[in-house]
Amino acid sequence: MQPPGSPPQKIALPNIHNVIAVASGKGGVGKSTVAANLALALARTITPQPSSGKEGIGRVGLLDADIYGPSVPIMMGVRDVVDQRTTPFPLERYGLKLMSMGFLVPPVQAVIWRGPMVHRALVQFLTDINWGPLDYLVIDLPPGTGDAQLTLTQTAPLSGAIIVTTPQDVALIDARKGLEMFRQVRVPVLGIVENMSYFQGEDGTRVHLFGHGGGQKLAAEAGVPFLGEIPIDPRVSECGDQGEPIVHRYPESGVAKAYQALAAMVIEQLRRTDQGPELPEVQL
């Protein structure tokens, strides 16, 4: 359960108060969209910072841990590789601090790496980037239970994990696996969020396109909180493709309000969650 040649050393991130992993068992459930919009919603929720005078600016980070298929650059409107000589990392967009492999590698170039390289890149993103003081660092994990997940659970001081699912059984099966992984490595699961839960017509009618209640059922089954439902809105993907997440572009939309409610739930769960003691050191 570890990339060879890379002993896991626990990373200390004293300036980051909460590190939240956003995960899913399956790809395509909108995890990166949830991570980006949740980060923005958290930033909007934070009490105004006297230093900046702006709401939450610079106090929330978003780390794209999907090394092979980074989505944060396009979602945040970073279309080209970033020249590190002129633009220091992390980048800042919409009040968030951002880091992604996509800032270093052109979109057409594939990253063909084995696990140890992924491990090294993630550790560098966490330790070599000057994140500054953050209230929340949201980590957008790749789908599954592979190297990135292991690296972060073994080395990063995760405050908790959020599992993203869609209502269908096929997504729920894999969400269970993601949940089980965090349990096995003793990372607190803050809860389950159901994305693409329903479409709301102009008359207020909700249409449950992919079934109903799957996320809630899974949360009840696993004994973890259900954090909420995020509705489908065609503007979500439009905003993502245009590089401005919906929480920023349409803050009054139903989806943006669902994300604000999600952020409030996440903050509450972080407050309630007992992360348990660190393992004692051994003197040999």
Place this chain on the structure above:
Amino acid sequence: MPVALSKDGPDRLVIEWSDGHRSVYTWRHLRDNCPCAGCREERQKPPDPFRILKPNELVPLAPLRMPPVGRYAYKIVWSDGHDSGIYTLEHLRSLCQCPQCSVRAAYEPET
């Protein structure tokens, strides 16, 4: 959860658990039950009576470090350089060699 881990002489590790249990292990037992993929595969092979020992197998084996891995496991860095085994807390508990656990293990059906 373990509350304290300490060396008991040169050959033993002692773990005090939060439920009051006190586990005792020899380092040899821990190494023989290393959970890494390489050691697991090695254990499945039939013993080779003509196996030639490598130079690092001729010197006594000692643990150098035992750092925690996340909140769920420990790894042991051995004097021969082997360090890929991650011992989850459940695995460590199952390997306990205290008299009580040894008796229980002796009567458990093999899986």
